[in-house]
Amino acid sequence: MTADRMVGMFGGGSGEFTPPVQSPTALEAIGLAKRYRGMWALRDCSLSVPAGRVVALVGPNGAGKSTFLHLVAGLIAPTRGSVRVFGEPVGQRAAALARVAFLAQDKPLYDGFTVAEMLRFGHHLNPGWDDALARQRLAELDIPLNRKVGKLSGGQQAQVALSVAVAKRPDLLVMDEPLANLDPVARHDVMRSLMAAVAETQMTVVLSSHVVSDLTNACDWLVVLNRGQVQISGEVDELLATHRMLSGPAELADGVAARMPVISDSRSERQADLLARTGPGTPLHDPRWSSSGVNLEELVLAYLRRPDTTSLPRPTLTIS
């Protein structure tokens, strides 16, 4: 953690909540693609995520989420394209790997180890290990250090795995389906504990899930992968602010649909409900139409059903 990143988030300035100033880019993929035995798991993925974000990576099974995360963590090499973490190409220098922690879907724990042994193992493997942080987190969660990992509940195992990952003090934490196989209480507990770690360390997090509702308030950046391609990448608040559900007479729907991108279009004989991306230049003055906000889940579902539509920031020139 460098001083300028601390200041960029909550530290410095007038209080503990100074707005982010010019966050550096945490994650950047350019034309990223991966082929397994003739099948493209990921095709031409380009995206850029600023530092300090908690990114929800969502998409149906087989959309390429795990492949993408493994590429980000440097565990596999791309067939084409490149991925950079804090400006460093992944997989080429040990220094870049030390800044990334990866939590695989099958929790990387040894059942026969006690929790304390798991921490010692983590300490041994990671030069920047923060033992005090790991112990403090586990104490707050009432997880006994002398218990064998195999004897812990699923939720506690997830917490131990998360604590080991956080104690590495990564700048980027990558988690593949961290909430899968957990009951609702454990899911909430893991997210609470993850958010506390983010508040404490200001790290960037990318986590995948196919349950959008678990991520609604925790994530402030959304990436939707579908059929191996990036369908959405953007700030959650901005995505919600620029998408509206428009309801009005069916006979006028074509006219409205011609003026703005429509993501979902459901019509009955009289009424049409259009989920549309509304820019500042496309207000709806006709009083016969009503407009209401959408939630993250509705937004994601609408896009997933229309794999040909995208919501991506306009391409910017990158100087490399």
Next chain:
Amino acid sequence: MIKLRLDPSSGVATYLQLVHQVKHALRLGVLMPGDRLPTIKEVVSDLAINPNTVAKAYRELEREGLVVGRPGLGTFVQRSLGGGSMADHTRFRSDLARWVHGCREAGLDQEDMEALFTSVLTDSLREETA
């Protein structure tokens, strides 16, 4: 120290819900000048929400001059909200309690009372601006 909550079905943005709750506590005197708000870490480890959301809410409260952040110490209430003295508040509260009691005896339910109160409030505001 107040405990912040969320209503997932309200449709109100999360940061605004936090802002409204702090203001509500300021109006009712639950929060007083000098009181410390929960830290960002305390709020997020309670509600499982993004720290940036809490930071945004606190920034908004600071912009309105209601709280001030002191680095390393926390966020503190700067001034309270709402007119009238504490004594006035106590008096009006007991007046209102008596009114609610009367309504109940006459068979009005909560929605009836809310509708009545809102309509009187609206009328009074309209007279003021007329």
